[in-house]
Amino acid sequence: xxxxxxxxxxxxxxxxxxxxxxxxxxxxxxxxxxxxxxxxxxxxxxxxxxxxxxxxxxxxxxxxxxxxxxxxxxxxxxxxxxxxxxxxxxxxxxxxxxxxxxxxxxxxxxxxxxxxxxxxxxxxxxxxxxxxxxxxxxxxxxxxxxxxxxxxxxxxxxxxxxxxxxxxxxxxxxxxxxxxxxxxxxxxxxxxxxxxxxxxxxxxxxxxxxxxxxxxxxxxxxxx
Amino acid sequence: xxxxxxxxxxxxxxxxxxxxxxxxxxxxxxxxxxxxxxxxxxxxxxxxxxxxxxxxxxxxxxxxxxxxxxxxxxxxxxxxxxxxxxxxxxxxxxxxxxxxxxxxxxxxxxxxxxxxxxxxxxxxxxxxxxxxxxxxxxxxxxxxxxxxxxxxxxxxxxxxxxxxxxxxxxxxxxxxxxxxxxxxxxxxxxxxxxxxxxxxxxxxxxxxxxxxxxxxxxxxxxxxxxxxxxxxxxxxxxxxxxxxxxxxxxxxxxxxxxxxxxxxxxxxxxxxxxxxxxxxxxxxxxxxxxxxxxxxxxxxxxxxxxxxxxxxxxxxxxxxxxxxxxxxxxxxxxxxxxxxxxxxxxxxxxxxxxxxxxxxxxxxxxxxxxxxxxxxxxxxxxxxxxxxxxxxxxxxxxxxxxxxxxxxxxxxxxxxxxxxxxxxxxxxxxxxxxxxxxxxxxxxxxxxxxxxxxxxxxxxxxxxxxxxxxxxxxxxxxxxxxxxxxxxxxxxxxxxxxxxxxxxxxxxxxxxxxxxxxxxxxxxxxxxxxxxxxxxxxxxxxxxxxxxxxxxxxxxxxx
Numbered sequence: 001x002x003x004x005x006x007x008x009x010x011x012x013x014x015x016x017x018x019x020x021x022x023x024x025x026x027x028x029x030x031x032x033x034x035x036x037x038x039x040x041x042x043x044x045x046x047x048x049x050x051x052x053x054x055x056x057x058x059x060x061x062x063x064x065x066x067x068x069x070x071x072x073x074x075x076x077x078x079x080x081x082x083x084x085x086x087x088x089x090x091x092x093x094x095x096x097x098x099x100x101x102x103x104x105x106x107x108x109x110x111x112x113x114x115x116x117x118x119x120x121x122x123x124x125x126x127x128x129x130x131x132x133x134x135x136x137x138x139x140x141x142x143x144x145x146x147x148x149x150x151x152x153x154x155x156x157x158x159x160x161x162x163x164x165x166x167x168x169x170x171x172x173x174x175x176x177x178x179x180x181x182x183x184x185x186x187x188x189x190x191x192x193x194x195x196x197x198x199x200x201x202x203x204x205x206x207x208x209x210x211x212x213x214x215x216x217x218x219x220x221x222x223x224x
Numbered sequence: 225x226x227x228x229x230x231x232x233x234x235x236x237x238x239x240x241x242x243x244x245x246x247x248x249x250x251x252x253x254x255x256x257x258x259x260x261x262x263x264x265x266x267x268x269x270x271x272x273x274x275x276x277x278x279x280x281x282x283x284x285x286x287x288x289x290x291x292x293x294x295x296x297x298x299x300x301x302x303x304x305x306x307x308x309x310x311x312x313x314x315x316x317x318x319x320x321x322x323x324x325x326x327x328x329x330x331x332x333x334x335x336x337x338x339x340x341x342x343x344x345x346x347x348x349x350x351x352x353x354x355x356x357x358x359x360x361x362x363x364x365x366x367x368x369x370x371x372x373x374x375x376x377x378x379x380x381x382x383x384x385x386x387x388x389x390x391x392x393x394x395x396x397x398x399x400x401x402x403x404x405x406x407x408x409x410x411x412x413x414x415x416x417x418x419x420x421x422x423x424x425x426x427x428x429x430x431x432x433x434x435x436x437x438x439x440x441x442x443x444x445x446x447x448x449x450x451x452x453x454x455x456x457x458x459x460x461x462x463x464x465x466x467x468x469x470x471x472x473x474x475x476x477x478x479x480x481x482x483x484x485x486x487x488x489x490x491x492x493x494x495x496x497x498x499x500x501x502x503x504x505x506x507x508x509x510x511x512x513x514x515x516x517x518x519x520x521x522x523x524x525x526x527x528x529x530x531x532x533x534x535x536x537x538x539x540x541x542x543x544x545x546x547x548x549x550x551x552x553x554x555x556x557x558x559x560x561x562x563x564x565x566x567x568x569x570x571x572x573x574x575x576x577x578x579x580x581x582x583x584x585x586x587x588x589x590x591x592x593x594x595x596x597x598x599x600x601x602x603x604x605x606x607x608x609x610x611x612x613x614x615x616x617x618x619x620x621x622x623x624x625x626x627x628x629x630x631x632x633x634x635x636x637x638x639x640x641x642x643x644x645x646x647x648x649x650x651x652x653x654x655x656x657x658x659x660x661x662x663x664x665x666x667x668x669x670x671x672x673x674x675x676x677x678x679x680x681x682x683x684x685x686x687x688x689x690x691x692x693x694x695x696x697x698x699x700x701x702x703x704x705x706x707x708x709x710x711x712x713x714x715x716x717x718x719x720x721x722x723x724x725x726x727x728x729x730x731x732x733x734x735x736x737x738x739x740x741x742x743x744x745x746x747x748x749x750x751x752x753x754x755x756x757x758x759x760x761x762x763x764x765x766x767x768x769x770x771x772x773x774x775x776x777x778x779x780x781x782x783x
Contacts, residue, residue, distance in 0.1 A: 011521045011525070013522075013525045014521055014522075014524055014525045014528075017524075017525045017528045017529055018528070020528075020532065021528050021531075021532065024532070081517055081520040081521060086577075102520040102521055102523070102524040103520055103523040103524040103527045103559050103562070104524060104527070105527060105528075105531060106527075106528045106531040106532065107531070109528075171587070173587075173591070184595065187623065188581075188622065188623070189579070216582050217582035217583065217584055217615075217617045218584065
């Protein structure tokens, strides 16, 4: 058993196929068709990952995403038939970690799911300090002046990747590889949106960041 | 010569604004032409009128003058009859008194002076009233009086009141017992002149007023016509600018109202047709988009099912295993087509959004080359990259540009016959240019501008080397993406065996159109023999002449 995946999709053949593919990879899956029932199913199942279709009856995928995110940092991967900027960015901003565009290949999906379910357990009793933040690596916690800051696992991974090599500039592509597990070029908007989300949690002034800095034309770096 | 030319130029410059007004305004033209023609008529009428009045006036004057002279002659005879010829002094005196008497008479021929010229010097010099100088009485008149006894002439006379130089002179011969005397009446023309000048002024002023009035009437009348025409022109322009609800005002039922009504009817039917076409176009685009969109979910399921079968093909009987392989391969093609269809329908719908970010172009180039490395290796093509030493930063949408480059590269691989492929990057602070060159067959002359057409194939029968990858929409999408960046994409390939080259030109700053392309469209190693008709690239002085078959798909858009 590699983990539990909750599939929220109104297209039952697709959901069933997803179940078959994920089951063959060793995941335990459960399926909900209606958006309004998704949150209850989530609470019952406590999955390790949610596969969420953006177009749902009952309650839109965006709203489901927000509702789940409000009570959990569980990885959410959106299934979308749209690559239109607004929809993807809206989905990412409402809390999704990653997305796959239909039609996708099973391998692609499994790679995305694996990348998000896998826990980064390397690095033992490590504590990293960046700016005025203290990152407890094994404990997956970030504190400022002893006050814990709640980050999703993805945001934690993103901050950790940057903080491990302070002042080194990471291109979006490198971050996509290290944090999201993409081997090939992917959508750099993933990085942009999640850096914004991360900043809104850890920066004193997200407009004028002091921890995660933008390097124009290249990417991001941690610390001044 | 130069001075003349300069002067002509100056005149031309000075004349330019009125000439422009003349050409542009029907109203000015009509008013001016009317004023001019009426002025000519008024001047002609005035001349005839003044001539008539003048001659009638003079006729009257002559008649009165002759009557006066005849009358005066009678008086002169009476007076002179009492004088004896023996005493010249008495005669002289009598002559003086006759002259004064005659001149003192009130006359309806106006003011006049009299001078009496005796034919014998016995009686002394000529007698005269006023300051008239008798010697200035013309010889011709004297001769005429001498022969006919009575004559008149208009002549310049010395001694007239100031301001007058000529007068009507009437001469008569008085034959008396004491001798012959020529009596000359010098009639002042002052009154006639004054009358004539008053008439002249009146006619001139009246004429001028008439001309201005006519011009003004013409202007007003033209305005009545031109006003609605101008209004119509304005409305037509508004319509052309896309304000389909604009209509002309209709007053009454005259010709202009009919024009306005017809115009409005035309605008109405045009607007209706445009709206219908727009709706149709929107529907069609939405249909394409919806179809592509709706296909995605089932295709995903089919795709996954096929993948599961494909993964297990080793355990399937031979025929079924091959089926799974074919299913897999064709699904790739189908998906590529679907993705391209969806993308082009988004471009058509204007639903694409440019997300420019400052990007190192060499990274984009390198990533794109990496992405097609496997494909290139499979046909044995080497991809050679040439980039400047300094980074080229441009504000572009990296996903779209990477897609264009991948597309150009995979095209080059597909049609490059396994030859080397060159990708060259150049950039300055305004423009980024990337060329992709293959060593394949190129296109047929004239095909360079068709390669961007949707579903266009250079050779319909040609075998597709790389199978599923290209949908026939790739270059069309690339062109749309380049235009979205306010950039351009053009192609060259009209020389057999020299391959093809595509050139992508992008602005370095988002929203600021790029300058001239930094790289020539025709590769440097392609000679330019005279038999190829070369033409200069219109917007690219730095580029060498383009081949006859080079397409200029550049069109910088300003949406």
